[in-house]
Amino acid sequence: MALLRAELGDRVDTSPDALAAVRADKSGHASDGTPLAVVHAASVSDVQAVMRIATATRTPVVPRGAGTGLAGGANTGGGEIALSLRGMDRLLEVRPDDLLAVVEPGIVNAELNALLEPHGVWWAPDPASRAISTVGGNIATGAGGLLCAKYGVVRDAVLGVDLVLADGRLMHLGHRSVKGVTGLDLTSLVIGSEGTLGVVVGATLKLRRLVEGERVTLTALFDGVRAAAVASAAVTASGVQPAIMELMDARCLAAVHRLLSLPEPPPGAAQLTIQTDGPVAAAEARTIAAVLTAAGGTVSVAADDAEGEELLAVRRSMHAAMESLGTTLIEDVSVPRSALPAMFDEIARIERKYGLVIPTVAHSGDGNLHPNFVFEGPDVPPIVWEAAEEVFRAALELGGTLTGEHGIGVLKRRWLADELGDDQWQLQREIARVFDPLGILNPGKVFAA
């Protein structure tokens, strides 16, 4: 601590409020014990100083952005230093001609895009948390969002990262060109590594031109979630690629309508919300409307952008609506798109088996489901974990994965080897050890001790 203060002065924060805040993220889960300190890094050399001291004293360090994670990946526990990158939030370079930008990690996703817009470009990853989450956090978790089926995930949108290793050395990974295959692709390895390989202190982002043409938003109501899931798969199979395709089951839809004081939807009704964009958006929307109607949906098309935004606001209010019902564990399985109806069948079966309700929303265009477990009190009851485990197992059996975009963190580490297999779990762990031989980088996350 004295070493930290000597090098970093008042950027070392040990106020009780600060220490309490870094114990948790948006998952609601909090670490045990009281962290040693929060360091508000202002520069790359601050980060290097922290890591050198941490290595010398073998002190665990937990890198942190805005703390909006949903897997406990940035939760800081007793004896650990929280290393906040939130203050390093500059946009350092924009090159519309090369479709790239260089940023510090603490810049908020939506603020970056506001700065990019006058240049006619944007960074495509759009997690639902984009108004509050940082680009560094998006990279650390390998974030997704609503637009992924058409515009890709974080892995598709990063050319390079600057990484401070456990011992304080700085590495420039990746490149600034569209193509580049010099050596191993460590940039991709860092994306989604949740702070276990190093501290991301900068990134070269791959941009896109702003999409020209119009946006068309439509909704379709179905008798139940299975019918909506079948319709979603039919849209994907039709070959038309919507920018956004979101599915809300009956409980989610009802909860949001209540929260927003909207007229109650028909009982049991599930909804698809779809947006097309680009030069042929209107024609695509017509094709999709026909597919949805044929699948038994009742289709409404927004008259204009403002009405389209209102329709999407229903989907965007999901998190708030769930919070209004109680404490929520938001799960994050992902399956091949054709398996979406089968996955909803599994969720219904698990609801019946455990006597739980599991309101579920899905990025159905890419097969990523967020089943919400709602309960009372701060701790996840054992029966909820049992049911969640059965959801994970069902996703794996359908060819899916434990986590589409939130990461493993602490909340899913005990199931990691179930998906990877013991051999791959061990191999991944050994790779992390090459970056961090002392095991001081975000210990206990991803790989259970």
Add this chain to the structure above:
Amino acid sequence: MALLRAELGDRVDTSPDALAAVRADKSGHASDGTPLAVVHAASVSDVQAVMRIATATRTPVVPRGAGTGLAGGANTGGGEIALSLRGMDRLLEVRPDDLLAVVEPGIVNAELNALLEPHGVWWAPDPASRAISTVGGNIATGAGGLLCAKYGVVRDAVLGVDLVLADGRLMHLGHRSVKGVTGLDLTSLVIGSEGTLGVVVGATLKLRRLVEGERVTLTALFDGVRAAAVASAAVTASGVQPAIMELMDARCLAAVHRLLSLPEPPPGAAQLTIQTDGPVAAAEARTIAAVLTAAGGTVSVAADDAEGEELLAVRRSMHAAMESLGTTLIEDVSVPRSALPAMFDEIARIERKYGLVIPTVAHSGDGNLHPNFVFEGPDVPPIVWEAAEEVFRAALELGGTLTGEHGIGVLKRRWLADELGDDQWQLQREIARVFDPLGILNPGKVFAA
């Protein structure tokens, strides 16, 4: 050898022709010494058997597809086993609804796409070698091609790989869903690893729908290569995204015209060949034609698809045209797109300094240049390596990379640390050692001994 024969029977080939063939690839460079054997693997268990024997006897193994590499990455030397995956060439599964396919590694890129077409889907990576190179080789090198700026590189088009480790264990890396962030992204790490991490024995590929709408092909002649490069950067900066944008300098253009017995182009003339596709291809082609004309180009638009293919055939005949001039060392630097004119200036400077001619073609839409060094006889003269080194250094100084799509292999390993830095070189080497502790997987490639 007795162990190999006992387990693999007549799939072990020690005929002098076979042993001679695996010493080289399409780079022209050949390994020293005579390989021990070529094993024609017919199954995953064959590959596992070879690796178990190799580990027990500490024998180096060089995985090999069709041998079309341009960096010597699959060249097999004295005391080494060439492990050919070429015979494992089945398309195992196509799921148009999930936009994925599962393949064995030996399937040829163009043959895969011929099989996918009736399903209305395609695999986008299109190296110039697509008619002769395998998907496994495309993955091992992280191949690019002509369509990358619009449709991505191999890294963007692979969801998972099955990998046999040095000790014979089989690992399933990656996933079948659009999203997935469970653990470290080892799939990306394997892409472009040139056989140093394991043997790719299967892959789950991310497909695209066939592009609807028309294709429009146009060419523009310019007074010189610099004007063509400036025009190419202007097209990129205009915001219109061509599917293909290729640049040929005066020497390339003249050589191809001679080879194909076409009327000679104006002296010193360089050419851009551009193709747009999709629903607004015609409008995009008009915009591009205006940009090219404003940049001083003489534009011709193909009347139909057949004429468009003729125009592209000129570009596709480059390799043959260079071979008609002598032995060729094809280089592969990549720079940010805006640096393309500056890179051509550097190549002109290096030509003058060394008294060499360096005919250069570029995937100018993505900033990837192939400078060709033409000489007599089988061995690269020292002065050519000196000039090539200066080309590499110029690319790095312009924010570029040593290799856009061909890989490091043996031919560029001595410059790898110049780009990565010594620390990152060492880190990458240690990561490779986690997969291959004995160093028997493609030793001497990528990482110089």
